[in-house]
Amino acid sequence: MPAGCNAGWRAAGAVAAMLLGAASPAMSASSRLQVQLGGLLADGRLPVSAAYCPPAKMDPALYNISPSVSWSRGPRGTRSYALIMTDLDVPKDLSLINKPGVTIAADAPRVAFIHWVLVDIPPSITRLRKGEESSGFVLKGNPIGPTDHGVRGANVYTHFYPGDSELAGPRGGYDGPCPPHNDALPHRYVIHVYALDVATLGLSGLFFGEDAERAMQGHVLASGEATASYSAVTP
Secondary structure: OOOOHHHHHHHHHHHHHHHHOOOOOOEEEEEEOOEEEOOOOOOOEOOHHHOOOOOOOOOHHHOOEOOOEEEOOOOOOOOEEEEEEEEEEEEOOHHHOOOOOOOEOOOOOEEEEEEEEEEEEOOOOOEEOOOOOOEOOOOOOEOOEEEOOEEEOEOHHHHOOOOOOOOOOOOEOOOOOOOOOOEOOOEEEEEEEEEEOOOOOOOOOOOEHHHHHHHHOOOEEEEEEEEEEEOOOOO
């Protein structure tokens, strides 16, 4: 686990209310996109290579690798796509996370944290290769801003390290699962892809998934999602 991750959960508590209040983009049509995640294990779990906090010491080049994602083409009028990956199952009481002698019950209240934000994906692109958004753990994270396959927003880990000189900074694009070691519930990670009627959402600089969701309001022609699970507890 990256140094400071436990403290990061506590720091992230400051944004939990904001995440709970995030708006979901309203669709302007009923079309559905078919979204597929590559490289999943037979039981639908993400591999360890996709995790931000691997269960054992690993070479940083071997974990936090973004999975491949593909989706069907949007309907007529699609001018861009947006992608957001959300952990639906973060314990609401962040003080319990990785607390010695405590097991977080599977039915404990949960909140959502956003792990991956990519907007203004050109309409010609309907696939992201494995490792395209993160090819391993990077101390200060991947950069935010324009790439040749879209514009990266900042993910929730940006809030984790406000005073850590090695890890602090805007963390762009994909940073993977880091569920608590003491959580009885495997976390669900949902990747939503949206087909939009605008070429750009007009977002720049430091923006988050919640900003993208608000900017998408009224511009969604179609959407779809794929879900995978991950747990720090070995089954």
